[in-house]
Amino acid sequence: MTDYRRLRVALLGAGAVGSQVAALLLKHGAELADRAGASLELAGIAVRDLDAPRDVELPRELLTTDPEPLLVGADIVIELMGGIEPARTWLLQAINAGADVVTANKALLATHGPEIFEAADQVGAQVYYEAAAAGAIPIIRPLRDSLAGDRVRRIMGIVNGTTNYILDRMDREGAEFADVLADAQRLGYAEADPTADVEGYDAAQKAAILASLAFHTTVPLEAVHREGITAIDAQMIEDARHAGYVIKLLAVCERLEGAGEGGDAISVRVYPALVDRSHPLASVHGANNAVFVEAEAAGDLMFYGAGAGGVQTASAVLGDVVSAARRHIAGGLGVAESTRANLPIVTIGHVTTRYQITLEVDDRPGVLATVAGILSDGRVSIATLEQTVVGSSDAAGAVRPDEEGTARLVIGTHRAREQDLSETVQRLADSGVVERVVSVLRVEGD
Incomplete structure (x- = not known):
């Protein structure tokens, strides 16, 4: 048996992930020692309640x-x-x-990351956080190390499993949000x-971490534009499918050239989008x-897998533990975070993308011309337009218009500036011919 140097490991927390990390450290200690070149001794586990049920x-x-x-x-x-x-x-x-x-604490890194990284840099220590952004998916190391010599143009990520489960069920089954x-x-x-998930807070924390790595710029959480999915309904899902x-x-997370x-400059945002x-x-x-990464030299890269789960996330944590052990054996100072680019972070109004606007309008002559004129005046160009009559169906299945005479317009636009689009939608809402702005969704990934 190889006589390895012994490293003491302290674990703070024994919840769904922590208990799995502890179990795997104890079960596979010899194998992990062979990989790390050091014996990993679990010195103890700090918990809030000694008698709490555990996985x-x-x-x-x-x-x-x-x-x-333990510390x-x-x-x-x-x-x-x-x-x-x-x-903290x-x-x-x-x-x-x-x-x-080693931490999986996305909320802590998104709010106090610079303080923690600076403290580590001062003493030559290292902070590892592969599990903080997308569970078991290896994305932190590729961004920090593998793509360090490249220029990342854009990251698009599905980084919250709860909302993806909900939207996927709604798409495949036609179910309503509340039921799913x-x-x-x-x-x-x-x-x-479920607020942290469905209102986009969890995804925003992860976006701040990913953008900081990708663009070598400190991205505070308050700079991330955030919208949730609570307004998404079955009709919007069906319109998207159609x-x-x-x-x-x-x-x-996007680099905006010349902005x-x-x-x-860079833009960091979280919202429901059409893909x-x-x-x-x-x-x-x-x-x-x-997580879909677009890099200047490497091209398009896709990272896919379980974004949550105790044993899955424990895999990423233990990968960091092995890396930390190898660094201890090799010696030397930890590698500081690369945040020296200091790119400015612009607001959502500077973003340019395509949109799908759904309106309920008066079903009478001249309305389409009025809507088209407002869009044109706002520098928003129509790419597609579909009109359906809003009403109920008779026994034969034919649509019977409502007495009010309402039509539904689904308008696809060419690329437009967010600020122009927002102002234009407000003018549509105030125009007198639009009864309701049903939804405005961005189109991403084209």
Whole structure:
């Protein structure tokens, strides 16, 4: 048996992911030692409640409610407790004690990432966070290392499994949002309070992390434009299908050439968008995640897999642990985060894309001309237009118009500036011929 150097590993948190990490460390310790070149000793596991039910049975003697002794003398600290505090305090304490840290805490990195990376840089430690952006999908290392010599143009990611599960079910079954959300909660895909997922907060945190890596620029969470999926209904899903699209909640991180003062700028945004059914992201089903990267030299790259789940995320965490162990054996300072590009971050109004606008309008002569004129005045060009009569069906299945005489317009546009589009939609709403702006969806991936 090889006599490896022993490294002490402290684990903070034993929830769905933490308990799996602990179990795998104990079960595959010898194999991981061969890969890392060091023996990984699990020194202890800090938990809030010693008697809380866990997915796997863990040795009682490893559990403690006091993390302080674990942090002293640890070579690697794994933080899987989530939340901001006390996770931030304990991570900083571990770093200042000279430990490398591994975390899956996207909320912490999105809000306090610069502080944590700076602390690690000061003492020559390293922060690993492969599991923070897309679960088991290896995307952090490719962006930080493999593509460091390339120029990333755009990232489009499905990075929240809950919303993808909901939208996928709505697309395949024609179900309504509330019904599928209830199923997702019953199956454990969604929390009792699903706000972080369905309102896009979770995806925005991941977008901030991915954009910071891709564009070598610190992206604060408040700079990410965020919209959720709660307004998406079965009719919008059907309209998208009819036009050849599927609706996905996307995290879009994009380099905009010449949009900044004297150079490029970046846009980071999260919203439900139309994706052509021929695009690779359209075929991401269930609770899976996928990240589509467009790079100047490497071209198009696709990363696909489980975006959540205890054992799946534990895989990414343990990959970071092995990397941290190898660094300890090799010696030397940790590699600092590359955020020196300092590209300006523009608001959503500067973004240019295509749109699908759905309106309910008065069904009378001259309305189409009025709508077309408002769009033209707003510098929004019509690419496609489909009109249907809003009404009920008679016994033979024929549409019987409502007494009010309402028509539904689904307008596809050419590329337009977001600010122009927003102002134009407001003018349509105020025009007197539009009864209701049903939806405005961006088209991404073309």
